[in-house]
Amino acid sequence: MFKKIVRFSIRKKLFVVLTTLFLMIGGIYSMLTLPIDAVPDITNNQVQIVTVSPTLAPQEVEQLITFPIEVAMSNIMNVEEIRSVSRFGLSLVTVVFKESVPTLDARQLVNEQIQTVAGEIPSELGVPEMMPITTGLGEIYQYVLKVAPGYEDKYDAMELRTIQDWIVKRQLSGIPGIVEINSFGGYLKQYEVAVEPDALYSLNITISDVYDALSRNNQNTGGSYIEKVNRAYYIRSEGMITDLKDIEQIVVTNRGGIPVHVSDIAKVRYGAPKRFGAMTKDGEGECVGGIAMMLKGANANVVTQELEKRVAKVQKMLPEGVSVEPYLNRSELVNRNISTVIRNLV
Known part of the structure; x- marks a missing residue:
């Protein structure tokens, strides 16, 4: 047999040379395009459905949200397992499909059932949503916003969180292979109207009156257009709130022909929702950061390289004294693993 091959x-020298050349080209192409990661992702084919309902206890979450979703998901074919977790203010249902079912097809089937069961769950209790197409190994890039020495008094935890949510997070979105940017730490900026009960009682004003006034006075409207000769002038009314003074000047009602403003019955200030944790780094106190989540099955090495390029551009957009400092980069771990394999083989 061996003699026949020789x-x-x-x-057939030409055939052997061409075959060898094609194999070399295919090997080089596979080497350049083959997804490389530090550890294998063994996550099964699953779709997760999360519903946030901040006011419900675990018993009500299970009865009013989790159970209806589980019943709806049990009607889907090619499902291997359905499991759920009901906690205070949170419902998480995991639907595990057979490996032969494509990911997008599985999500489409789940989405159809979500639309059906959404009518059974009161809207005020929360809206079921699917989690992004990622896994537990999708955290490929983690970073914090670092404040340069001398700028500590200029940027507090709330300001850094605002920079993260409105500048860094938005600029890092849209990278191929990235499905989500999660923010951590700091205080989520809110505009709070702290009403004074005695002032409301004396003026016979209810909380609903204040809420309705704030809702009506925070929107832009259009007034069609006016035609004059051969021109059309478009009418636009700007009523969006831009700062605390705008909120204070909103008229709630009239008493005896005198307008009652929000500032007469409440204190307007910046605030933040209650937190259940904080983010710290190197024992230097609280900080603000984010995590980039990778698409399931994407090439971690390629995605992190694109992230590094985008982060370099974001650095130029940040305010003076603030920079993005990564502390976990999957590509560094991948490169170290590759170096270890090469060293052991050689």
Whole structure:
């Protein structure tokens, strides 16, 4: 058998050379395009459905949200397992499909059932949503916003969180292979209207009156257009709130022909929702950061390289004294693993 192979190779030199060349080209192409990661992702084919309902206890979450979703998901074919977790203010249902079912097809089937069961769950209790197409190994890039020495008094935890949510997070979105940017730490900026009960009672004003006034006075409207000769003038009314003074000047009602403003019955200030944790780094106190989540099955090495390029551009957009400092980069771990394999083989 071996002699026949040698004899064939000698007679068909051109065929052997071309075959070898094609194999080399295919090997080089595979080497350049093959997804490389530090550890294998063994996550099964699953779709997660999350519903946030901040006011419900675990018992009500299970009865009013989790159970209806589980019943709806049990009607889907090619499902291997359905499991759920009901906690205070949170419902998480995991639907595990057979490996032969494509990811997008599985999500489409789940989405159809979500639309059906959404009518059974009161809107005020929360809206079921699917989690992004990622896994537990999708955290490929983690970073913090670092404040340069001398700028500590200029940027507090709330200001850094605002920079993260409105500048860094938005600029890092849209990278191929990235499905989500999660923010951590700091205080989520809110505009709070702290009403004074005695002032409301004395003026016979209810909380609903204040809420309705704030809602009506925070929107832009259009007034069509006016035609004059051969021109059309478009009418636009700007009523969006831009700062605390705008909120204070909103008229809630009239008493005896005198307008009652929000500032007469409440204190307007910046605030933040209650937190259940904080983010710290190197024992230097609280900080603000984010995590980039990778698409399931994407090439971690390529995605992190694109992230590094985008972060370099974001650095130029940040305010003076603030910079993005990564502390976990999957590509560094991948490169170290590759170096270890090469060293052991050689």
